[in-house]
Amino acid sequence: MTRHRTELLTVREVLNELGGVSRRTFYRWRELRTAPRCIRLPNGELRVRRDALEDWLRERAEGAR
Template identity: 85%
Template structure:
């Protein structure tokens, strides 16, 4: 499967990819400015670019200690 790096994911898509994180947790991360960067559409809905989600995950990866 080829991933489209510019694909815009819904909040639900992001939560599913994160293994079922709750919407409340995601929006709390937004309040704390620790969530992946989002795009607010003119209708008020949020989207996350796939590459931004992947970068956000990479930034949180823990190396072997």
Template identity: 80%
Template structure:
């Protein structure tokens, strides 16, 4: 968690946990369909999601959102 605070970036595992423990397979399927939050691919191939992007993505999906 300290690393996330320093960089504002979340690992895929942290995103999955925040989304209630959805499976990695579901997340990658959402990516294929263009439904997942935008990710950053690091030079080592790992994905990260900016905290602000995840929060905005969740806000867009809130029921009753305008």
């Protein structure tokens, strides 16, 4: 069985992928629990799995339901 490793994105990389969403907006989404799921590393930094970001975007596509 082969394990597929998913890319871990920094908050800055996520913001760039989202077309320049502000850091403040991202953290507000986290407060509201509407941001993509994050992983908190032992050093306190956040990472977002690429597949979690793609799922999050797919869920928000118009007409997704």
